[in-house]
Amino acid sequence: MNPSAPASGLSRRRFLSGSASAALALAAGPPLFSIGTGTGVEKPLRLAVIGFGAQGRVLVEALLKVPDVRIVALCDIWDYARVYGERLLKSNGLEVASYRDIEELLAKEKDLDAAIVATPDVFHAPVTNACLRAGLHVYCEKMMSNSVEGARSMVRTMRETGRLLQIGHQRRSNPRYLVARDRLLGEARLTGRITAAQAQWNRAVSADLGWPKKAAIPADVLAHYGYPDMHTFRNWRWFKKFGGGPLSDLGAHQIDIFNWFLGRLPATVVASGGSDYYKNHEWFDNAMVVYEFPLAEGTARAFYQVQTTTSSGGGYFEQFMGAEGTLRMSENPSLTTIYREAHAPSWEEWVQKNYLRANAAPAPEPGAKVDARETAALATYRLPVVTNKAIHQYHLENFFQAIRGRTKLNCPADEAFHSEYAIFKAIEAVETRQLVTIDEPVV
Amino acid sequence: MTVPQTSAVSFSGPTLAFLSLRLWLGLRALIAGVEKFSARVTIQEPLLGADGAPDPSGAIVEIEKKVYGLSHYHALPDTLTTKFAEEPLLPALLTRPFFAALGPVLLLLGLLLLFGIATRWTLFAMGALYTVLTIGLMLIGQDAGVSWLAVHIGLVALALTLADQNRLTLTRA
Numbered sequence: 001m002n003p004s005a006p007a008s009g010l011s012r013r014r015f016l017s018g019s020a021s022a023a024l025a026l027a028a029g030p031p032l033f034s035i036g037t038g039t040g041v042e043k044p045l046r047l048a049v050i051g052f053g054a055q056g057r058v059l060v061e062a063l064l065k066v067p068d069v070r071i072v073a074l075c076d077i078w079d080y081a082r083v084y085g086e087r088l089l090k091s092n093g094l095e096v097a098s099y100r101d102i103e104e105l106l107a108k109e110k111d112l113d114a115a116i117v118a119t120p121d122v123f124h125a126p127v128t129n130a131c132l133r134a135g136l137h138v139y140c141e142k143m144m145s146n147s148v149e150g151a152r153s154m155v156r157t158m159r160e161t162g163r164l165l166q167i168g169h170q171r172r173s174n175p176r177y178l179v180a181r182d183r184l185l186g187e188a189r190l191t192g193r194i195t196a197a198q199a200q201w202n203r204a205v206s207a208d209l210g211w212p213k214k215a216a217i218p219a220d221v222l223a224h225y226g227y228p229d230m231h232t233f234r235n236w237r238w239f240k241k242f243g244g245g246p247l248s249d250l251g252a253h254q255i256d257i258f259n260w261f262l263g264r265l266p267a268t269v270v271a272s273g274g275s276d277y278y279k280n281h282e283w284f285d286n287a288m289v290v291y292e293f294p295l296a297e298g299t300a301r302a303f304y305q306v307q308t309t310t311s312s313g314g315g316y317f318e319q320f321m322g323a324e325g326t327l328r329m330s331e332n333p334s335l336t337t338i339y340r341e342a343h344a345p346s347w348e349e350w351v352q353k354n355y356l357r358a359n360a361a362p363a364p365e366p367g368a369k370v371d372a373r374e375t376a377a378l379a380t381y382r383l384p385v386v387t388n389k390a391i392h393q394y395h396l397e398n399f400f401q402a403i404r405g406r407t408k409l410n411c412p413a414d415e416a417f418h419s420e421y422a423i424f425k426a427i428e429a430v431e432t433r434q435l436v437t438i439d440e441p442v443v
Numbered sequence: 444m445t446v447p448q449t450s451a452v453s454f455s456g457p458t459l460a461f462l463s464l465r466l467w468l469g470l471r472a473l474i475a476g477v478e479k480f481s482a483r484v485t486i487q488e489p490l491l492g493a494d495g496a497p498d499p500s501g502a503i504v505e506i507e508k509k510v511y512g513l514s515h516y517h518a519l520p521d522t523l524t525t526k527f528a529e530e531p532l533l534p535a536l537l538t539r540p541f542f543a544a545l546g547p548v549l550l551l552l553g554l555l556l557l558f559g560i561a562t563r564w565t566l567f568a569m570g571a572l573y574t575v576l577t578i579g580l581m582l583i584g585q586d587a588g589v590s591w592l593a594v595h596i597g598l599v600a601l602a603l604t605l606a607d608q609n610r611l612t613l614t615r616a
Contacts, residue, residue: 178500179490354490354504384504386487 045400046112048073048136050102050127051119052085055141059118059168060085062393064092069400073109075099077225078233080215100221102127106134114403116396117141120236121243122226125150128165129157137164139399142256143248144416146240148424148441151417155443158413164402166409167416169256170395171331176385179355180329181261184383188350190338191322194295197258197302199318201250204311208280209234231280238281244427245283246306247273250316252423257318257329258291258302259419266291266302266422269436271429277309285309289426304426326378331391339378347381356381417441454610461605464598465556471595472569473553479546482515483507518542526583533582541575548572559612563603570599 049060049071056076063071071089074096076082082098089096099105115131117124117140125145131138132154144151144167158165171177184190208231216230226241227233236242237249244252259265273287289304307313317330324344328337338356340347350356359380387394401407421441429436454462489497490504519527519542527533552572555565573595580588 175498175500175502179498179502182500183490183498354488354506384506385490385502386505388487388503 042068042404044068044070045114045403046070046072048075048105048109048112048115048131049085050075050105050115050117050131051123051141052076052078052081053118053120056081056085056116056118057088058390059116059139059141059392059396060088062390062396063116065390065393066397066400070094071096073097073099073105073112075102075105077101077221078215078217080212102130106130112136114138114399121146121248122150122236122241125153128154132157132161132163132165135161135163137166137399137403139166139168139396140413141168142252142416142420143244143423144413144420146242146244146248148421151420151424152441152443155413155417159443164399164409165413166395166399166402167411167413167420168392168395169253169411169416169419170392171253171257172260172410173395173398174331174387174391175394176333176336176383176387177257177329179385180327180383183355184327184338184350185261185320188347188355190325190340190344190347190350190356191320191327192324192341192344193297194262194300194320194322195298196300196321197262197293197319198304198321199254199258199302200305200307200313201246201254201316202305202307202311202313203250205277205309208238235281238278238283240282243283244423245287246285246308247287247289247423247427247430250306251287251289251304251426252420254316254318255289255291255304255423255426256416256419258293258304259422261318261320262293262295262300262302264293264295265418265440266293266438268292269422269426269429269438270434271426272433273430284430287426287430289429291422291426333383333387336383338381338383340381341378342376351381354384357384414443417443455608457605458608458610461602461608462610464602464605465559465562465609468566468569468595468598468602469553469556471553472549472556476546476549476551476553477511479518479549480513480516481509481511482517483509516546518545523583523585526585527579530579530582533579538579559609560614562609562612562614563606566599566603566606570596570603573599 045068047063047069049056049063052060052074053076060071063069071094074082074085074089075098076085077100079100082100086096086098097105097109099108112134114137115128117127117131117138119127121143122145124140124143125147128138128140140154144154154165185194211230211234217227217233219229222229222233227236232239232242238245243249247255269289269291271287271289273284275281275284277285285308287306291302291304293300293302315330315332315335317328317335319326319328324341326339328335328339330336347356351358359382361379395410398407398410402409418441422438425436425438485505485507487503488506490500490502492498518524524542527538528535549572552565552569555561556569573592577589577592577596580592
């Protein structure tokens with residue numbers, strides 16, 4: 001599939017027709033998606049994994065732990081990755097059909113139920129759209145695309161085909177995040193009025209990815225898929241034709257949490273970023289973004305930063321700061337903390353409900369306060385929710401349960417598009433150096 | 444239960460003082476022994492909503508609970524065990540059997556004292572046990588613990604001086 005090909009050639013008439021079909025299909029209810037045998041014995045869902053790079057491997061490792069699914073086909077343009085995948089799956093008792101090209105896979109594999117798409121961003125839209133049109137349900141990694149149009153086409157194709165399209169914002173299925181959003185912020189309103197939010201992902205300097213020289217893809221094959229050379233193929237995240245840069249790769253997860261937890265898109269964004277360290281990358285290596293969220297109780301400002309040249313500053317987290325407390329979430333439980341302001345009402349009720357655990361108060365350090373205006377140190381709590389599965393497994397399981405008609409998708413493409421729109425706008429703000437207004441995205 | 448000396452039991456001030464000491468020292472040893480079979484363990488349970496049903500997120504929460512059992516036996520906190528192991532005057536040959544017996548011995552002494560069985564010898568054995576513990580704590584520099592045990596030994600000594608006032612016992616001694 002050529003990355004320069006248009007993501008969708010959908011006409012208004014086809015879209016309306018497709019939307020009507022999708023609406024009818026959804027109205028028909030769960031049996032449309034149920035492929036259970038009805039005997040209590042689950043027929044395994046047959047899956048194709050498309051794209052077996054670093055993220056594809058992460059997803060496959062999680063898939064191998066999910067019951068009642070079976071990977072039957074694997075697709076990647078790199079022979080080296082494909083052979084590695086075949087061996088990995090064989091060592092787990094799975095013989096798979098292996099393909100270089102997605103069109104060939106879809107032409108030959110006629111009994112697939114779903115596709116897991118983990119290609120470079122630029123291929124997400126064309127590959128996903130092709131899979132949906134072939135009748136497959138699709139789990140596609142985020143970002144949906146490296147262009148708004150690409151992402152929009154995926155939503156349209158989902159609606160047109162009536163198939164399910166889950167986007168890989170996996171925090172939305174993580175029980176820790178669900179409890180934080182629905183119980184701590186929703187039911188308990190621990191933070192009080194939220195006035196600010198902050199998130200970041202800071203990573204240390206890393207070398208560009210290499211490849212075994214013997215395993216290099218022939219130049220004509222690279223050119224067929226739009227790559228000028230092997231370095232670009234291996235480091236596609238840094239190139240604008242293929243990916244969206246760090247705000248897209250890392251920020252997408254966390255800015256999505258801003259939008260999901262605060263329940264709406266921001267109204268405006270200002271940002272600054274630049275390619276100041278790496279000399280052979282197109283995308284900026286650092287960015288600082290400020291959104292304004294006009295919430296019902298008043299405006300909240302959200303600061304996001306991504307750094308790929310330092311791991312300092314506390315790692316990666318999303319933090320919601322209110323008048324009575326602060327919720328700092330991270331996929332890493334050790335980086336998750338809830339802070340209670342001294343004047344806040346007692347949280348004992350929520351401790352008794354197992355929503356929180358109080359940490360032991362640190363002994364006060366004599367002379368620690370150097371300015372009379374300093375606020376007293378905050379009491380800290382931890383989230384007692386544990387995750388016993390790989391972080392992507394919950395989201396994949398939600399996808400499979402939705403295919404079987406037992407639940408709704410936690411991140412359907414239309415919701416993901418709505419949220420990712422704010423990320424596209426942040427990238428626009430970095431590039432234009434202007435305050436950018438974020439209107440409601442139209443599909 | 445044997446009522447010694449006379450058929451009429453008299454409860455003078457010194458008698459009540461002794462019984463108070465016997466009760467305190469007995470319970471102290473018994474509970475100290477029981478606690479050596481306790482542990483705080485973390486268990487995982489579904490998070491429940493207000494209606495008692497599992498949270499829709501499927502969240503599992505860790506809950507810390509105190510439990511008792513033979514498998515949880517520990518003579519001393521880990522920090523003290525490490526310090527004892529590092530003390531050259533306390534070879535493992537001596538400390539290992541001592542620590543293995545400490546919990547059961549405290550339970551036994553506590554029960555003997557509460558039921559009034561061989562009260563004088565029980566008190567003496569208790570004093571000896573606390574003295575041995577004190578030696579260990581002196582060697583590893585736990586001055587607060589030494590002071591704490593000194594209070595215990597003082598109470599044991601006071602109880603022995605009042606032992607003639609013993610009443611409500613199962614044996615005469």
